[in-house]
Amino acid sequence: MSLKESKSVKFNHQPQHQNGHLSPSKFAKLFDPEASWDKDELGDILHWIRQLLGLVCGLIWGSIPLVGGIWFTIFLVMSSGIIYGYYAVIIKVDEEEFGGHGALLQEGIFASITLFLLSWTLVYSLAHF
Template sequence: MKQDTAVRKRKVEQEEEKPSVYARAFKGESEWEDKDEFLDVIYWLKQILGLLLGCVWGILPLKGFVGLLLFFAINSLIVYVYFNSFQKVDEEEYGGLGEILKEGLMTSFATFLVTWIIFYSAIHTD
């Protein structure tokens, strides 16, 4: 009985020492034991990028294909720099470069489009 309590206590202490996902997301070269946690960070990074770029594109009178291409280029570049230079993770552990760049891309694109359309319509139309 005492051994079970000691084992539980050690597990709780180990989990308390482990930094949160948020802390690891902003700290370079973090340890990612659970692959899904890192992919969640990539997902939410892309959501934030979609929202911010949609606001900027809507405020600037950007239109058409150029805006779409710039979104995909900037989104991919920022994510690539984040995981390759800042976190320095091995992309093969997560299924390769394509899998990381695809993570959350379509939902980020939808967020971007909605935000872009709302801001552009509100500012640049009568």
């Protein structure tokens, strides 16, 4: 059995709660540089981090109120920086195993842009008109 297969098998035997919530070991995995990741699992995590960032930034941008293309650019740069920092610095995955930086940085970007623009526009429109 190769190292990659043994890590995959190790993950499949972790305890899960019956109600579908993350067990403490799964939550700890989010910040464990020694944990093993498969492509779908890491993609899902990066996708949902981006969605959370899109929603939070959209709510903040709309409530302050911030307007203009510069704030959209700042969101994109900030979001990509946080995603890069997460996979390269915090969990330290080898990006080449997951298709390179481009593939990892694209994960969830279009959905997060949509959520960001929607929440930004709605909050701004409701709060300031």
